[in-house]
Amino acid sequence: GEDVEQSLFLSVRxxxxxxxxxxxxxxxxxxxxxxxxxxxxxxxxLTYIFSNMDMKQDQRLTVLLNKKDKHLSLRIADTQTxxxxxxxxxxxxxxxxxxxxxxxxxxxxxx
Amino acid sequence: xxxxxxxxxxQVLKTGQSMTLQCAQDMNHEYMSWYRQDPGMGLRLIHxxxxxxxxxxxxxxxxxxVSRSTTEDFPLRLxxxxxxxxxxxxxxxxxxxxxxxxxxxxxxGTRLLVL
Numbered sequence: 001g002e003d004v005e006q007s008l009f010l011s012v013r014x015x016x017x018x019x020x021x022x023x024x025x026x027x028x029x030x031x032x033x034x035x036x037x038x039x040x041x042x043x044x045x046l047t048y049i050f051s052n053m054d055m056k057q058d059q060r061l062t063v064l065l066n067k068k069d070k071h072l073s074l075r076i077a078d079t080q081t082x083x084x085x086x087x088x089x090x091x092x093x094x095x096x097x098x099x100x101x102x103x104x105x106x107x108x109x110x111x
Numbered sequence: 112x113x114x115x116x117x118x119x120x121x122q123v124l125k126t127g128q129s130m131t132l133q134c135a136q137d138m139n140h141e142y143m144s145w146y147r148q149d150p151g152m153g154l155r156l157i158h159x160x161x162x163x164x165x166x167x168x169x170x171x172x173x174x175x176x177v178s179r180s181t182t183e184d185f186p187l188r189l190x191x192x193x194x195x196x197x198x199x200x201x202x203x204x205x206x207x208x209x210x211x212x213x214x215x216x217x218x219x220g221t222r223l224l225v226l
Contacts, residue, residue: 008151031212042115042201042217043154050212088153092213098144098169099215103153 006089006102013110018076020105022089025070029091032065034074037086037104046087047074076107084109113137117202117218124192124225132187132221134202140216142205143185144169145177147198148220154201160185192225199223 005023012018024032030051035043049056049063049072056063062075076083086104118133136143144159156169160179174196176188185204189196202218 004153033212040220042219043203043215044217045214048212098156098159101154103151 004089004091004100004102006087006105008103009106009108011108011110012079014079014081016079018074018079018083018107018109020074020076020087020089020107022072022074022102023070024072024089024091024100026091026100027067027070031092032063032072033090033099034061034063034072035088035090035101037088039085043088079107079109081109081111083107115202115204115216115218117200117221119221120219121222122224124189124223126193126225128189128192130189130192132189132200132202132223134185134187134218135183136185136204136216137183138204138206138216139182140204140206141182142207143179144203144205145175145185145187146201146203147171147196148201149198157187157200189223192223194225197223197225 003025031048033048034046036046037043047058047061049065060077064073086106088104089102090099115136141162145157146154148154155171157175158177160166163182166177200221203215205215207213
C-alpha cells in the first residue's frame with residue numbers, strides 16, 4: 001500500500017542548514033510536496049517538485065528527488081527560528097486520488 | 112478572499128452527542144476534503160468531494176457524514192461522538208491548474224475533544 005515515511009524530529013542551530021528526509025512508495029506520483037505547519041495552524045504548501053526533475057531550488061529551499069530510491073529531501077539553508085515547525089512530505093497516490101502525507105518532521109531551531 | 116474558513120475553532124462534546132463542523136471556501140474550488148490529524152499519525156483523509164452534489168469516502172470515514180450542496184460549503188457531521196474522534200480536523204480545498212501542480216489550501220483547523 002501507499003506509505004510515506006519521515007523521521008519525527010530534527011534539531012539544528014540557527015544559521016545551520018536543515019535537511020529533512022522522506023521516502024515514498026508510489027513510483028507513479030506526478031508531484032511530490034512539502035508542507036509546513038506552524039503551531040496551532042493549518043498546513044501551508046511550501047514547495048513541490050515534478051517527478052521528472054531531480055532538483056528544485058526556491059530561495060532558501062532546495063528539494064532533491066531520487067526517483068530510483070524513492071527518496072525526497074528538503075534542505076533549508078541558513079535556518080532561522082521562524083523555520084521551527086512541522087514539515088510534511090506528501091505524494092498523490094491514494095486509492096481515492098488523494099494526497100498521502102507522512103507523519104511529519106518536527107524541526108526545532110536553537111538560537 | 113478569505114480562503115478556507117472553519118468553525119468552530121474548539122469544541123468539547125460528550126460521548127453520543129452530534130455536531131457539525133463547518134467549512135467554507137470562497138475560491139470557487141471544486142475539490143474539497145476533510146482530514147483528521149492525530150499525534151504520530153499524520154493527516155488521514157475522512158471524506159472528500161469533487162464538486163457540488165458529489166461526495167466520497169476517504170481512508171477513515173466511519174462515524175462521519177458529509178454533504179456538498181454548494182461549491183462553497185462542505186460540512187462534516189459527527190453522528191454520535193466517541194472519544195476516538197478526539198482530534199484536530201482540517202478542511203482543505205484544492206486548485207488544479209492546467210499543466211501545473213495542485214495546491215491545497217487548508218483551513219485553520221477545529222480542535223475537538225470528546226469526553
